[in-house]
Each structure stands twice: as C-alpha cells, then as structure tokens.
Amino acid sequence: MSEAAFLEQVRQNQGIIYKLVGLYANDAEEKKDLYQEVLLQAWKSWPSFRNEAKFSTWLYRICLNTIFTQKRKPQRVDYKDSLETISPAVQNRIAQQEDVARLRLAIRQLPETDRAIISMNLDGYENAEIGEMLGISNNHVAVKLHRIKQQLGNLLTA
Numbered sequence: 561m562s563e564a565a566f567l568e569q570v571r572q573n574q575g576i577i578y579k580l581v582g583l584y585a586n587d588a589e590e591k592k593d594l595y596q597e598v599l600l601q602a603w604k605s606w607p608s609f610r611n612e613a614k615f616s617t618w619l620y621r622i623c624l625n626t627i628f629t630q631k632r633k634p635q636r637v638d639y640k641d642s643l644e645t646i647s648p649a650v651q652n653r654i655a656q657q658e659d660v661a662r663l664r665l666a667i668r669q670l671p672e673t674d675r676a677i678i679s680m681n682l683d684g685y686e687n688a689e690i691g692e693m694l695g696i697s698n699n700h701v702a703v704k705l706h707r708i709k710q711q712l713g714n715l716l717t718a
C-alpha cells in the first residue's frame with residue numbers, strides 16, 4: 561500500500577478527523593496537536609489496514625483511540641471553551657449555525673465514550689458498527705444512544 565493511496569484516503573476522509581478533534585480538543589493548539597497525532601498514528605497503522613472494513617470506519621477507530629489516549633495524558637492547562645470560542649461570530653450567524661454551535665457545546669459536555677457514540681450516530685453509522693468499533697453490544701449502543709439523546713435534550717433546554 562503506497563503513500564499516495566494513504567494520502568488520498570486521508571484527504572477524502574479528513575472531515576472525520578476534523579470533527580472528532582473538534583469535539584475533544586479544548587483550544588486551537590490542542591486541535592492542531594491532536595490532528596497531527598491522529599495522522600501519525602494512522603500512518604503507523606496503515607500497513608496493517610486490510611480493507612476488511614471501510615477506510616472511514618478504520619480511521620474513525622484510529623481517531624478515537626488516539627484522542628482517548630492523548631486525553632488521558634496529564635494536561636498542562638485545562639481550558640474550557642465558551643460559545644464564542646466555538647463559533648467566533650455567533651451573533652452574526654443565522655439561527656441554524658447557532659443551533660449547531662449549541663449542540664456541539666452540549667456534546668462536549670458528555671463523557672468521552674458518549675461523545676464518540678453520538679458522533680458516530682450523527683455520522684450515519686449503524687448501532688452494530690458503533691458497537692463493533694467500541695467493543696459493546698448492539699443493544700448497549702441503543703440504550704446508550706437513548707440516554708445520550710435525553711441528556712442532550714436536557715442540556716439544550718437548560
């Protein structure tokens with residue numbers, strides 16, 4: 561498997577990396593660091609990619625594993641994003657963009673596993689795929705999703 565093939569696959573699926581890094585990083589510098597670490601880990605793992613799953617599914621797993629590992633390491637400073645940090649011009653954006661920013665902020669308040677589950681669900685992954693990636697049963701995913709949606713509803717109406 562060539563470097564060019566790897567780069568093309570990453571280019572086609574870079575939205576996954578940006579989205580997940582954005583959900584877990586606390587500031588722009590951490591986003592850059594996590595993005596680079598995900599790329600490094602994906603490149604290291606590339607020779608073991610066997611095309612048994614879609615590249616996007618494989619990359620999703622690499623992203624989550626890398627982010628979870630990095631987030632468990634001691635942090636220098638724990639910043640908390642404000643709504644303005646997530647969307648710098650919220651007042652000038654249309655209502656839909658404000659809703660997206662509010663949802664993203666609410667998702668960031670969830671525990672890391674719950675963030676992963678709802679993120680994959682929003683990306684269109686089936687419960688069975690989510691369960692396979694996280695090592696939990698299909699039924700457990702369904703229960704977790706139901707609870708996560710309730711929790712998000714509470715966070716968004718508070």
